[in-house]
Structures are given as structure tokens and as C-alpha cells.
Amino acid sequence: MEQKVYDRKEFLSFLGKASIGLVILPPLLQGCSNDSSSNSTGTLDEEALERLKQLPIKNLEASNVDDLLLTEGLTYSVLIRWGDQINDEDTFGFNNDFTCFIPLDDNDPKDGLLWVNHEYVHSLFVSGFDRNKLDAHQHKTKDQVDTEMYNVGGSIVRIKEEEGVWKVMQNDPLNRRITGKTPMKVNWDNPIMEATTFIGTNSNCSGGITPWKTILTCEENYDSVWGETLYDIDNTASHEPSSAGWEKFYNYPPEHYGWVVEIDPMTGEAQKHIALGRFAHECCTLRELDDKRVVAYTGDDKNSEHLYKFVSSKPGSLKEGTLYVADTENGKWLALDWKHSSVLQKNFKDQTEVLIRAREAAKLLGATELNRPEDIEIDPITGGVFVSLTNNKEKGDFHGSILKIEESNGMYDALTFKASTYKAGGEENGFSCPDNLAFDRSGNLWITSDMSGSAMNQEGLPYMNFKNNSLFVIPRHGSDAGKVIRVASAPKDAEFTGPWFSPDGKSLFLSVQHPGEQTTDLDNPSSHWPFDEDRIPKPAVVTIQGDLIEKMNALNELT
Ligand code: FEO
Numbered sequence: 001m002e003q004k005v006y007d008r009k010e011f012l013s014f015l016g017k018a019s020i021g022l023v024i025l026p027p028l029l030q031g032c033s034n035d036s037s038s039n040s041t042g043t044l045d046e047e048a049l050e051r052l053k054q055l056p057i058k059n060l061e062a063s064n065v066d067d068l069l070l071t072e073g074l075t076y077s078v079l080i081r082w083g084d085q086i087n088d089e090d091t092f093g094f095n096n097d098f099t100c101f102i103p104l105d106d107n108d109p110k111d112g113l114l115w116v117n118h119e120y121v122h123s124l125f126v127s128g129f130d131r132n133k134l135d136a137h138q139h140k141t142k143d144q145v146d147t148e149m150y151n152v153g154g155s156i157v158r159i160k161e162e163e164g165v166w167k168v169m170q171n172d173p174l175n176r177r178i179t180g181k182t183p184m185k186v187n188w189d190n191p192i193m194e195a196t197t198f199i200g201t202n203s204n205c206s207g208g209i210t211p212w213k214t215i216l217t218c219e220e221n222y223d224s225v226w227g228e229t230l231y232d233i234d235n236t237a238s239h240e241p242s243s244a245g246w247e248k249f250y251n252y253p254p255e256h257y258g259w260v261v262e263i264d265p266m267t268g269e270a271q272k273h274i275a276l277g278r279f280a281h282e283c284c285t286l287r288e289l290d291d292k293r294v295v296a297y298t299g300d301d302k303n304s305e306h307l308y309k310f311v312s313s314k315p316g317s318l319k320e321g322t323l324y325v326a327d328t329e330n331g332k333w334l335a336l337d338w339k340h341s342s343v344l345q346k347n348f349k350d351q352t353e354v355l356i357r358a359r360e361a362a363k364l365l366g367a368t369e370l371n372r373p374e375d376i377e378i379d380p381i382t383g384g385v386f387v388s389l390t391n392n393k394e395k396g397d398f399h400g401s402i403l404k405i406e407e408s409n410g411m412y413d414a415l416t417f418k419a420s421t422y423k424a425g426g427e428e429n430g431f432s433c434p435d436n437l438a439f440d441r442s443g444n445l446w447i448t449s450d451m452s453g454s455a456m457n458q459e460g461l462p463y464m465n466f467k468n469n470s471l472f473v474i475p476r477h478g479s480d481a482g483k484v485i486r487v488a489s490a491p492k493d494a495e496f497t498g499p500w501f502s503p504d505g506k507s508l509f510l511s512v513q514h515p516g517e518q519t520t521d522l523d524n525p526s527s528h529w530p531f532d533e534d535r536i537p538k539p540a541v542v543t544i545q546g547d548l549i550e551k552m553n554a555l556n557e558l559t
């Protein structure tokens with residue numbers, strides 16, 4: 001791939017051209033008819049507008065303190081944390097990641113359902129299993145595994161904003177948990193490992209939404225709990241055990257995991273989409289075409305794996321269509337289509353096997369190895385597809401970058417594209433290891449970082465100067481346009497995940513995942529956030545509000 005790094009001047013000229021165009025709001029931000037992109041300041045009076053204009057977008061210094069720090073103009077409150085009751089039966093799961101707010105009524109941006117992914121557990125906190133004890137792996141009990149399976153998957157909670165404060169409606173009939181044991185339909189004609197129903201979802205990292213207002217939750221590191229099926233040179237299969245050891249108690253094949261899962265938030269009904277391939281799905285970002293067919297972008301977050309897109313052949317289908325993988329060197333989408341590929345026919349028995357072993361199929365077709373594709377967002381102004389490449393330490397890429405894909409003629413179903421590096425991580429740009437992305441109403445790009453807990457703040461490692469993981473924004477308009485500005489710093493060992501704006505653009509939902517992850521002794525945890533009485537760190541979803549959020553969402557009008 002021709003690596004093109006935009007400098008700030010080029011970026012400004014690129015954005016300047018775009019900023020006179022129409023802002024195409026992300027789905028659901030455009031869903032609320034009480035606000036529009038041309039009137040995103042809503043009811044703000046002249047005085048408030050002037051106040052926002054004067055508010056600087058101040059860079060927060062990097063910090064290693066154990067707290068959630070915010071730049072001037074922002075405040076936060078904890079909405080829900082691990083263990084909170086959502087109704088009489090169920091509690092909020094662990095390690096929250098992707099969040100998504102779906103209003104129940106398009107005319108009311110302050111009342112709706114919040115979906116939250118629960119990616120994985122820290123056994124010491126959740127099941128009491130201490131992985132640091134010798135031979136402990138053999139001694140994880142079935143009860144402990146059951147507790148862990150309960151704490152992954154996702155939560156649906158009804159939330160409302162009252163007098164500026166978001167609250168969970170405990171015991172709302174729509175509140176529910178999806179867990180590692182929830183039965184799921186399979187959207188495919190052939191059984192997978194002889195099953196037509198799968199049990200549970202896990203490793204739910206990021207996700208997306210559909211135009212028909214369901215949730216896509218993506219199964220990423222499923223092999224950590226169910227292991228993986230490996231094939232030798234003679235195509236003989238063997239089982240590589242998981243680190244969590246769930247398969248000791250449940251005989252669920254790894255082939256039932258590593259899919260994009262669709263959840264209907266109103267009913268809780270779940271289905272796995274085989275046509276989108278099986279790998280460590282980070283996220284799934286959908287765009288609807290004029291004829292109602294859909295295009296789904298999804299990346300495989302593993303060193304030197306790939307970027308994919310599914311293009312449906314029928315309106316609204318996540319089954320009928322073709323899965324492609326990116327050759328970013330030549331700007332081509334390569335079809336994983338057994339029927340029309342002799343190399344795939346030679347190596348796999350049918351299309352189902354191609355999809356189950358998508359990584360191998362992609363490599364046979366000549367897909368480009370990427371440095372761990374994470375979140376994918378579509379620029380609401382230019383339509384460009386932005387992909388976080390978090391890092392690839394094996395290849396000496398410690399700080400990652402953000403890749404930009406421009407589809408030929410701006411058509412999402414195009415088979416050719418242009419790839420370039422939009423922004424490189426590193427000291428010069430002030431961020432490292434980009435992960436989640438979100439565009440707001442004004443087209444500002446918000447980025448979270450994910451330096452690993454074991455590497456952060458370690459003397460002699462390249463992450464030292466970045467201190468704790470953070471939330472950054474790249475303003476689109478005004479004198480700060482193109483700068484990477486740190487606006488929040490995470491508690492110790494944590495990463496921010498799942499940024500999602502409320503429909504009126506006045507609140508940012510944000511997950512605080514794995515605070516205190518380096519803890520080895522419950523009496524002496526490495527973080528105490530969110531500073532509960534028990535001093536045990538807890539993953540939680542926070543709401544961030546304040547003048548700066550309002551300013552950013554109205555920036556195209558204020559500057
Ligand atoms: Fe779960 Fe790739 O982050």
C-alpha cells in the first residue's frame with residue numbers, strides 16, 4: 001500500500017472542502033426529529049452561544065493518576081457499573097465495551113434503550129479464580145465458569161435523562177441480559193458443526209447498529225474461552241485449548257463463536273450471521289444503499305489479519321450476498337466466493353467452510369496483512385471509511401495509525417478503493433494505539449486509545465510518555481482543526497471504550513473498561529475507581545456532558 005500520511009495543512013484543506021457540504025449524520029443521531037444538523041444548538045440562546053464560542057478546547061495533560069480526569073468544560077457521572085441490579089433477576093455484566101443508545105420514540109432523545117457489550121471477565125474479581133496460583137487452571141470449578149459465562153455478552157437497560165442527569169430505569173420490562181448461555185438462532189442454511197442453534201455469545205468487543213434499529217455485537221477473542229480448531233499441513237484438525245478453560249465443562253465447538261451477532265433490543269432475540277465470516281470481529285459498521293441493500297465493514301483484530309466488507313444482494317439481508325477482503329496494496333476487494341474461485345474450491349469443501357475458516361481463505365486470495373483493525377466509522381461529511389489499526393508489535397508498529405478507505409466513486413459496494421494513512425499514532429500526534437472511533441454531529445472525530453495494561457507507564461517501553469489511556473478529539477472546524485486533543489484520561493489500567501453520542505448530541509456515553517486490570521491481590525487492587533465504599537475497581541458506563549460536548553457538536557456553526 002502506498003502509505004500517505006496527511007500533514008495538518010493537507011488535512012485542513014481536505015476538511016475545508018468538505019465542511020461546506022451536507023453533514024450526513026450517523027444513524028440514530030439523525031433519527032431524532034427534534035434536532036437537525038442545521039440546528040444542532042437546539043434551544044441555546046445568544047448568551048449560551050457566546051459562552052460556547054469563548055470556551056477553549058484545552059488539551060488535558062497526560063496523567064498516570066487513578067481517576068477519570070476531564071478537560072475544562074466536561075463533567076461525568078457513573079450511569080451503571082458491574083454488579084448493579086438491572087431488575088430483580090439480573091445484574092450488569094463485566095468489562096463494558098460497545099455502547100449504543102436507541103430512542104424508544106424518535107421525538108424524544110432522552111428516553112431509550114442502552115445496549116452495552118460485556119467483553120470478558122477478570123476472573124479474580126468475577127469468579128474468585130486466581131490465575132496466578134500454580135495449577136489453578138485445573139481447579140476452576142463449573143460454578144466459577146457459570147459465573148464467568150453470566151458476566152459476558154451484553155446488557156439492555158432503559159435509561160432516561162431527567163433534569164440533565166441520565167438514570168437507569170431499574171426493573172423496566174425491557175431490561176434484560178444476553179449472556180454466554182443465551183440460545184441464538186443461526187442465519188444460515190447449513191448447520192455449523194451439526195448445530196442450527198448456538199449457545200451464548202462472548203468476547204463482545206465493539207459493534208454497530210442496523211438501519212432497522214437492531215444491535216450488532218461482535219465476537220472478538222472467542223478463542224480465549226473456547227479455544228480454537230487448528231489445521232495442520234494435511235488439513236487434520238486439532239483443538240488448541242483456551243486460557244479460560246470453559247470448554248472443560250461445556251462441549252461447545254469454537255466454530256460456534258467468532259461471528260457478528262444481531263440482537264433485537266425490544267425482544268432480546270439473537271441471531272449469528274455466518275455470511276459475515278468468522279474471525280476476531282472487532283466491530284461491524286453498516287451502510288444502507290439507495291436500493292436498501294447493505295454494506296457491512298468489519299475488521300479482524302489480530303496481528304497481520306484483515307479488513308472485510310459484506311455486500312448484500314437483497315435489501316436488508318445479512319445472509320444473501322458476498323463477503324470481500326481488502327487488498328489495500330492494490331485497492332481491491334477480493335471475493336470469498338467458493339463458487340467462483342478455484343483456489344477456494346481446492347482448499348475448502350464448500351462456502352460454509354470458507355466462512356468458518358475465513359482467515360485462511362483471505363490469505364489464499366492474497367489479502368493484505370494489517371496491523372490489527374479495530375473500530376471502523378464512516379465520516380459523515382466525506383463518506384470516507386476510517387479504520388483504527390491499533391498496533392502490530394511483531395512488525396515494529398508500536399503506536400498504530402488510522403487508515404482511510406475511499407471507495408471508488410464514493411460507492412460503498414465498489415470493488416476498488418484508495419487506501420491511505422489518515423493519522424499515525426506516536427509522539428508527534430500525541431496518541432498511541434487507537435481503538436474506538438466516533439464522529440459527532442459536526443464531524444469531529446473522537447478516538448480512544450488502548451495501550452495494554454501491562455505496557456502502560458512502564459519505564460523503558462515506548463508507551464511511557466503517553467501515560468494512561470485517554471479519549472481524544474480531532475476538531476473539524478476552527479483554529480484547532482486537525483489537532484489531536486486529549487480530553488479525558490482513564491483510571492489506572494483502564495481503557496475507554498464504546499463512545500456513543502445521545503441523539504441530541506449533548507451527552508457522550510463512554511465505557512470505562514478494566515480499571516485495576518493488573519490487580520493480583522483483591523486486598524490491594526491497582527485501581528479503586530469508581531471509588532465505591534468497597535474500594536474494588538469496577539468497569540462502568542459513564543455519561544459525559546458539559547459545555548464542551550455542546551460546543552463540539554455545534555462547532556460547524558460556531559466557527
Ligand atoms: Fe476488544 Fe480489539 O478490542
Ligand code: CA
Pocket residue numbers: 205206282374375435436450
Ligand atoms: Ca477494541
Ligand code: CA
Pocket residue numbers: 375376377436437438499
Ligand atoms: Ca465506534
Ligand code: CA
Pocket residue numbers: 374390435450
Ligand atoms: Ca483494543
